Amino acid sequence: MTEISKAYEPQSVETKWYDFWVEQGCFTADPARVSASRPAYSIVIPPPNVTGVLTLGHVLNNTIQDILARKARMDGKEVLWLPGTDHAGIATQNVVEKTLKKAGEIKHRDDLGREALVARIWEWKEKYGGIILKQLRALGASCDWTRTRFTMDPEYSRCVQGVFVDLYKKGLIYRGKRMVNWCPASLTALSDEEVTMKEQRGFMYHFRVEVVEHPGTFLTIATTRPETIPADTAVAVNPKDPRYQHLIGKHVYKALPLDVPKEQRVIPIIADDHVDFEFGTGVLKVTPAHDKADFEIGLRHKLPVIDVLTPDGKMTAEAGAELAGLDRFAARKKSAELMEAAGSLEKAEPYVNNVGFSERADVPIEPRLSEQWFLKYPSVEASKACVADGSMRFFPDRWAKVYDHWMTGIQDWCISRQLWWGHRIPVWYRGDEIHCGLDAPAGDGWTQDSDVLDTWFSSWLWPFATMGWTDNKTTDAANATLKAFYPTTDLVTGPDIIFFWVARMIMAGYEYMGDLPFKNVYFTGIIRDKQGRKMSKSLGNSPDPLDLIAKYGADALRFGVMRAAPLGQDVLFDETAVELGRNFCNKLWNACRFRQMHGGETEQEVNPALLTTDDRWILGRLDLAIREVTQAFAEYKFSDATATLYRFFWGEYCDWYVEASKPVLGMPGEPPTDPAKVAQRNNKLAVIDFVLGHTLRLFHPFLPFITEELWHGMAFNTDLPADRGGKTLLYASWPKAFDDDERAYFRVDPVIEASAQARFDLVTLGRNLRAQSNIPSNKRVPFVIRPAAPLPQEELDILKGLLNAEALTLAATDWQAPKGTPVAANAVGELFLPLAGLVDVEAERARQEKELAKVRSEIQKVQDKLANPAFTQKVPASVLAEHQQRLIDWQAKEKQILSTLH
RNA sequence: GCGAGAUUAGCUCAGUGGUAGAGCACUUGCUUCACACGCAAGGGGUCGCAGGUUCGAAACCUGCAUCUCGCACCA
Numbered sequence: 004m005t006e007i008s009k010a011y012e013p014q015s016v017e018t019k020w021y022d023f024w025v026e027q028g029c030f031t032a033d034p035a036r037v038s039a040s041r042p043a044y045s046i047v048i049p050p051p052n053v054t055g056v057l058t059l060g061h062v063l064n065n066t067i068q069d070i071l072a073r074k075a076r077m078d079g080k081e082v083l084w085l086p087g088t089d090h091a092g093i094a095t096q097n098v099v100e101k102t103l104k105k106a107g108e109i110k111h112r113d114d115l116g117r118e119a120l121v122a123r124i125w126e127w128k129e130k131y132g133g134i135i136l137k138q139l140r141a142l143g144a145s146c147d148w149t150r151t152r153f154t155m156d157p158e159y160s161r162c163v164q165g166v167f168v169d170l171y172k173k174g175l176i177y178r179g180k181r182m183v184n185w186c187p188a189s190l191t192a193l194s195d196e197e198v199t200m201k202e203q204r205g206f207m208y209h210f211r212v213e214v215v216e217h218p219g220t221f222l223t224i225a226t227t228r229p230e231t232i233p234a235d236t237a238v239a240v241n242p243k244d245p246r247y248q249h250l251i252g253k254h255v256y257k258a259l260p261l262d263v264p265k266e267q268r269v270i271p272i273i274a275d276d277h278v279d280f281e282f283g284t285g286v287l288k289v290t291p292a293h294d295k296a297d298f299e300i301g302l303r304h305k306l307p308v309i310d311v312l313t314p315d316g317k318m319t320a321e322a323g324a325e326l327a328g329l330d331r332f333a334a335r336k337k338s339a340e341l342m343e344a345a346g347s348l349e350k351a352e353p354y355v356n357n358v359g360f361s362e363r364a365d366v367p368i369e370p371r372l373s374e375q376w377f378l379k380y381p382s383v384e385a386s387k388a389c390v391a392d393g394s395m396r397f398f399p400d401r402w403a404k405v406y407d408h409w410m411t412g413i414q415d416w417c418i419s420r421q422l423w424w425g426h427r428i429p430v431w432y433r434g435d436e437i438h439c440g441l442d443a444p445a446g447d448g449w450t451q452d453s454d455v456l457d458t459w460f461s462s463w464l465w466p467f468a469t470m471g472w473t474d475n476k477t478t479d480a481a482n483a484t485l486k487a488f489y490p491t492t493d494l495v496t497g498p499d500i501i502f503f504w505v506a507r508m509i510m511a512g513y514e515y516m517g518d519l520p521f522k523n524v525y526f527t528g529i530i531r532d533k534q535g536r537k538m539s540k541s542l543g544n545s546p547d548p549l550d551l552i553a554k555y556g557a558d559a560l561r562f563g564v565m566r567a568a569p570l571g572q573d574v575l576f577d578e579t580a581v582e583l584g585r586n587f588c589n590k591l592w593n594a595c596r597f598r599q600m601h602g603g604e605t606e607q608e609v610n611p612a613l614l615t616t617d618d619r620w621i622l623g624r625l626d627l628a629i630r631e632v633t634q635a636f637a638e639y640k641f642s643d644a645t646a647t648l649y650r651f652f653w654g655e656y657c658d659w660y661v662e663a664s665k666p667v668l669g670m671p672g673e674p675p676t677d678p679a680k681v682a683q684r685n686n687k688l689a690v691i692d693f694v695l696g697h698t699l700r701l702f703h704p705f706l707p708f709i710t711e712e713l714w715h716g717m718a719f720n721t722d723l724p725a726d727r728g729g730k731t732l733l734y735a736s737w738p739k740a741f742d743d744d745e746r747a748y749f750r751v752d753p754v755i756e757a758s759a760q761a762r763f764d765l766v767t768l769g770r771n772l773r774a775q776s777n778i779p780s781n782k783r784v785p786f787v788i789r790p791a792a793p794l795p796q797e798e799l800d801i802l803k804g805l806l807n808a809e810a811l812t813l814a815a816t817d818w819q820a821p822k823g824t825p826v827a828a829n830a831v832g833e834l835f836l837p838l839a840g841l842v843d844v845e846a847e848r849a850r851q852e853k854e855l856a857k858v859r860s861e862i863q864k865v866q867d868k869l870a871n872p873a874f875t876q877k878v879p880a881s882v883l884a885e886h887q888q889r890l891i892d893w894q895a896k897e898k899q900i901l902s903t904l905h
Numbered sequence: 906g907c908g909a910g911a912u913u914a915g916c917u918c919a920g921u922g923g924u925a926g927a928g929c930a931c932u933u934g935c936u937u938c939a940c941a942c943g944c945a946a947g948g949g950g951u952c953g954c955a956g957g958u959u960c961g962a963a964a965c966c967u968g969c970a971u972c973u974c975g976c977a978c979c980a
Contacts, residue, residue, distance in 0.1 A: 010942080200978085207980090226980060239980095282979045294980075357978070401909060405975065408908075412976085498975085533916085535973085555942095566928080567917075571910090573973085575917060579929065586942040597939035646919075646927075654927095661939080670938070767946085773934095774946040780935045807937065807945090861924075868923090873960040882923055882961095889924070 011592035013556030017708045021140055029733050030145045032083035034487035044075035044082045045488035046521075047466050048146065049496045049504070050089040050154065053128055054098045057138035059530045059538060059576055060497070062548045063568055066561045067525065067641065068495045069144050073704040074636055075492075076145075077737040083488045084145060085469050087152035088133050092458040093189050093363050096424040099124045117423045117453075124424050138549060143557050143707045145733075152469040154461040155426070162468040163461045164429040164441055166515065169474065171430075171439045175379045176418070182298045183417050185371035187316030187331075188364035191421040192375050194457060195414060196502050198359040198368055207354035208339055209284065210347050212238070215254040215269055222247070222255060222272075223349060225283030227356055228293070229342065230334035232259040233322040234311040235270060237289040239300060242274035244285050258347045259338055260323020273304050295370045312369060331369075376419040376428060376454070382513035383413060389509065389519050398525045398639045399571035402498055409502050418457045425455030463507035466491055466520035474515060494521040497529065525639050528573040535575060551581050558706040559584030565705060566645040570638075587649065588709050591702070594657055595713045598691050600671040609693055611748055613686040615667075615797065620759035621660040622741075623751040624651055625694055629740045632701055645705060652698055659763050664691070666800045683797075692719070697738045700728075707733075761830045762798070766805040768827030772836045773806075775850055776825055783809035787818070790832035823847050826903045833899065855900045858893055865890045 024030060037043045046068055051061060072084040103109045103123065112120050136151065152159060170176040183192040208229045211221040224238060235257055240247035250272050257268040277300055278287045291301030292310040301308060311322040318326040318334045325341060326334045342348035359368045387410045389395040390403050397403045419428060431438045431449040438444045443451065464472075470484045479485060490512070496505060505524060512520030530538055538545035551560050563584035568574045614622075628651035635644035667687045669675050675684060696719045703710040714720055714732040721729075728735030741751065769786060778784055786808045788799070803811040814835070820826060825836040825847050865886055868874050875883060 010940085200976095224980085228980080277979090279979055287980050290980090296980080356980090399910095404909070408976070501975095529974095559942095569918070572918085577917080577929090580917090582942075583928075586940095589940065589942045593940035593943090595939085600939065643919085649928080657940090658944090662944095770945060771947085777934085780945050781937060782935095783937090864924080868961080871960060875960085877960050878923080885923075893924095 009596070011556075011589050011709060013558065013588070013708065014553070016712045017141070017143070017557055020708055020711045021143065024145070024731065024733065025148065027730070029731060030084070030147050031149055032081060032147045032488070034081075034483040037081045037487040040079075042080050043487045043492075044072070044078075044080040045085070045491040046072060046083070046493050046495070047085045047469060047491055048087060049494075049500075050087045050152075050462065050465060051135045052091040052094055053088040053132040053153065054091065054095050055088075055135045057135055057142070057548050058545065059548055059564070060527075061135065061139070062142060062560060063527050063530055063564055063574060064495055064497065065139055065142060065144050066564060067527065068493075069142070069561075069707070070565070070641060070704040071493055071495070072145050073707060073733065074737065076733055077700065077703065077735060079736065081487070082145075083147055083150070083484075085150050085152065085488075086136055086139070086144070086146035086148060087465075087469060088136065088154070089458060089462055090128075090153065090155045090425065092420055092422050092425040092455060093191065095124060095128070096120075096422055097189070099127045099424075102127070112423070121423055141549060141552050141557060143561065145707075150469070154458070154465075158471070159461065159464075159468050160426055161441070162464050162472060162474070163426045163456065165474050166464060166511070167429055167456065167460075168439055168441060170378060170381065173381070175381055176376060177379070178374065178376050180372060180374045181377070181417075182295045182370050182372055183375050184359065184361075184368045185314070185373070186361040186364050186366065186368055187312075187314065188361060188366045189422075190314050192371075192373060192417055192419060193361060193368065194417050194459075197362045199362050200357040201360050202355055203358045203367075204353065204355055206339075206351040207283070208342075208351045209349040210258050210342050211349055212255040212258055212347070214250060214272075215256060217250075217253070222250070222286050223284045224286045224288050226288055227354060228290075228335065229259075229338040230318065230322070230326065230331055231290045231293045231311065232257060232288065232338060233326070234290045234292050234309045235288045236291060236301065236306040236309060237271050237273045237304065239273050239275045239278050239287045239289050240285060241276065241278040241280045244278070244280040246280075246285060247272070258342055258345070260326065261341060261345060262324045273300075273306075275300050275303065292372060293370060298370070298372065308372065310372070312371075314371075316366075316369060375417050378416040378418050378460075380413055380416065380507075380510055382510045383410060385513040386410065386506070386509040389513075395509070395519050395521070396523050398523065401571070402501060402524075402526050405498075406501060406506060409506060416457075418460045419452075419454040420457055421453075422455050425458065426461055428452040428454050428456060459503050459507060462504055463511045464515070466508055466512060467516050472515070489516060489520075490518050491521045493523045493525060495525045495527065498526040499529070501526070523639075526571065528568060528571065530574045530576050533575055533577045535573075538576075546576075546578065551578070555581045555585040556588060556708070558588050558709050562587055562645060562705055565641045566649070567642070569642045570640050587653070588706060590653055590657060591698075591706070591709060592713070594652075594661065595695060595717055597661065598688070598695060599717065601668050601674075601688060602671075607685060607689050609689045609749070610682075610686050611750060613682060614690070614750060615683075615687075616755055616759045616762075617660060617663045617801070618687070618690045619750050619752075619755045621656060621690065621694060622749045623756045624655045625697055626741045626746070626751060627651075629697070629701065629738045633737075633740065641705075648702060648705070652702075656694060656698070660694075661691075662805055663763075663801045666804045667797070692717075695719070699732065700735050700738050703732050703735070758831075762802065763805075765827065765829050765831045765834055766802060768829065769806045769834045769836070772825040772827055772834070776836060776838065776847065778838075780807065783807060784836065784838060785810040785812065787812045787814050787820075787835040787837055788832055789814040789818075789835075791830060792832075794832075820903055824903060825850075826899070828896070828899045851900055851903070855897065858897050858900065862890065862893045862897060865893065 048068065049064065068084060072082050075082045100112055109115055115123065167176060184195065184198045186193050205227055207225050207227055209223055209225050210229065211223045214220040214222060222238065238255055240251065251274045253272050254269045255272060256265050257270055277296060278285065289297045289300050289306065291298045291306055291308045293312065309321060311319050312331060313319055316331045318329045320327045326337055329337060339348060339351060360366065361368050387407060390397065390406055429439060429441055430452040431443050433448045443449045467485060467489055470489060471482050472485060473479055508520045512518060532538060532544040536542060536544060548560060560581050563580035567576065567580045628647055631647040632644045635641065635647065664687050667683055669684065675681055695717065699710045699714050699719065711732045723729040726734055773784065786806055788811055799811055820835050821837060827834045869886060869890065
């Protein structure tokens with residue numbers, strides 16, 4: 004047994020053990036070890052952005068994965084936790100471009116050109132990328148680092164492009180000119196999922212246009228985007244709207260641009276059902292180039308398309324000389340001013356509407372007509388069915404409904420991006436010829452499509468592309484990793500990427516592996532601050548996890564976060580949660596120190612014949628804790644597990660069992676000499692070792708570092724096989740709840756547990772008497788006890804210790820407590836605090852009166868119930884009996900109070 | 906507009922038909938020989954509102970209010 008220091012110092016312990024685990028290959032998965040008796044457990048990390056740094060969100064997510072992986076190892080499974088990073092197209096390209104601009108190397112990415120920029124990004128990635136994976140080590144993440152993957156690894160890229168070619172050949176990928184979501188900041192198309200709606204305050208502009216055929220007749224139109232008026236190619240009314248029916252087929256003069264002669268601004272008035280005549284004025288300006296719905300109207304009525312916006316959101320010359328070159332928002336103001344000056348603006352009233360924003364660049368997107376690649380999703384039915392029929396489970400399961408809803412209304416996916424960093428689209432062009440394949444076709448003059456694929460088009464292959472999948476049946480059949488570890492067991496991720504990633508992985512899994520990619524999906528909550536706000540850099544409310552680890556230790560951070568994160572709920576993070584984790588680790592540390600102070604390399608087995616009531620009680624509590632924690636794991640309720648562990652270890656083991664064991668153990672360094680007491684003491688130490696050994700194992704998934712340190716410090720590893728806890732706690736077996744034989748062996752039963760509990764309750768009552776009588780807790784006072792049934796001397800000694808009593812005297816049969824003596828009682832007996840002169844008789848009397856009132860109100864409540872025939876006749880026998888017993892208990896209490904009150 | 910979730914102690918949350926709970930915070934007393942990152946005791950809640958079902962409702966049902974999050978979206 005090595006000596007344990009007074010306070011737990013996490014820093015050196017953490018690096019020591021992490022290095023040890025990695026050096027010993029403890030995290031390395033070997034498919035060859037998988038067998039019927041050693042099943043596989045696998046989990047793939049949601050690959051963080053390669054430019055990312057660790058946030059509390061990652062801490063939550065990866066701690067859960069680590070807990071699952073470590074528990075699975077202790078269950079004797081062959082565990083693969085596969086790590087890696089995502090190339091994250093837009094985000095990464097932005098980061099590197101910004102860095103280069105800041106360094107003054109470039110003003111624009113065109114200064115470098117495509118190949119050079121991509122080369123610089125690779126350089127950057129090699130140098131600074133993947134920091135987050137190193138940071139995960141500080142958290143204790145037990146990933147198999149030998150299998151770290153990147154979504155742009157050469158083999159991975161082949162998978163991505165191969166899948167593109169395959170889906171193209173299947174006719175599921177097609178190219179088309181469509182309205183897409185265009186990001187004017189990133190200059191690329193986006194998928195619908197990358198657009199979030201935000202409420203915006205703006206204005207509803209009402210302006211009027213003159214009907215060509217009826218000079219002097221005007222139509223009033225409402226719009227939030229007057230800058231697009233030059234792009235209008237019609238105005239539309241509902242065919243059933245009586246106000247405008249007579250004008251259908253006639254024309255109006257567009258309000259802008261004013262520098263174009265009136266005759267060249269004539270556009271038709273058309274009728275379309277899309278127009279809601281309740282909204283605005285019932286007249287809709289139709290701008291096919293800049294609105295999705297208008298584009299559809301344009302198609303129906305064969306309207307021309309006029310584009311007045313550049314890709315980066317500035318007005319073109321076609322918008323007119325006065326608007327040309329202006330940014331779209333400046334142009335909005337300007338166009339209103341122009342109409343105002345021309346007298347066509349009727350009013351501009353404040354208005355709140357929903358505007359689509361680019362999720363990443365945080366600017367309003369523009370609907371834009373452009374040529375893009377689209378995917379018609381594969382394996383949709385199988386993917387829907389597996390969640391609906393429960394073969395894949397979501398935790399919490401309400402996400403299943405969200406998933407189903409999205410899968411039902413699923414739209415084709417725009418997968419091309421106008422970026423340089425990413426997987427290049429494997430399509431080549433020569434004149435009118437198109438070739439889709441991994442390599443350029445033979446012959447000269449072929450040029451590759453300049454677009455790259457949406458990042459998620461590579462992420463969706465993650466569960467199998469990381470395992471060496473090739474889409475070659477022979478190769479894949481011989482792939483031991485795939486065979487052993489696919490489908491994976493659990494996926495842990497945030498619900499914000501359920502469509503981006505989870506749903507798409509399921510479809511890819513069915514399409515390419517013929518099976519679901521994971522069996523269970525755990526959706527974490529979102530980490531928020533104490534006020535419930537999202538963590539963000541600009542708010543400065545996002546603490547750096549590495550700082551927290553340095554200050555409190557990784558175990559403290561893990562425990563604090565897990566304790567605060569109930570399944571499916573957002574986590575309101577507060578540093579005091581980590582402090583609590585730190586305090587808990589310290590408690591665990593000191594409980595082991597206490598055991599060590601009593602020395603004794605006893606290492607003996609527990610002798611059932613010598614077990615005391617307390618021993619049997621704590622073994623029963625341990626058994627219950629094992630059951631509860633194991634059950635919590637089965638339901639992915641990690642906060643329940645930590646709550647149980649906290650209660651058991653602190654509230655039961657430390658507060659009661661350890662305190663009660665002190666009289667038996669004697670003073671440290673002064674062991675008893677009486678042989679009977681020595682045997683008692685050694686057995687007590689054996690029970691303590693038994694409980695601590697189990698406790699460390701129960702805690703290990705949550706607190707990997709401190710438990711490993713104590714496992715060795717307490718020498719619990721000796722005598723165990725190397726692969727079952729001898730070398731590392733990582734592979735010790737997960738504690739099993741007692742079976743009937745074990746319960747009988749340890750003589751654990753509910754009656755014993757209740758009697759031990761009652762003794763502890765009496766102690767609390769006795770301490771209460773002291774406090775009520777204003778006796779300082781360090782002052783030793785004599786107590787008198789009148790047990791309901793005889794108590795052995797050892798138990799009286801324990802009671803005396805727990806009460807911090809000067810003496811605990813047995814009351815003689817004829818002893819009568821002096822009037823006003825504070826007394827407490829329960830099933831164990833009556834406990835008196837005879838302190839003549841020290842106790843304020845009147846105060847004690849008042850206390851007892853108050854107590855009596857409470858007892859009587861309880862009696863009344865139960866009596867009322869029992870007097871109700873409807874109750875006594877209808878209620879189950881057990882409930883009736885329980886109420887009757889309750890009445891007896893309260894009445895006994897009443898009698899006891901009355902007996903000392905006078 | 907559609908859907909989901911939430912509403913219990915000052916705060917964060919457990920509690921799915923039978924005596925309202927935990928942690929933190931708070932008050933008080935303790936340098937009791939593992940731990941002041943500790944020990945002990947205590948105060949504090951008409952369980953969002955209104956109905957209903959039931960012998961009995963924090964829990965089940967209906968409606969309402971408030972908040973959060975998805976999805977859709979009318980210029």
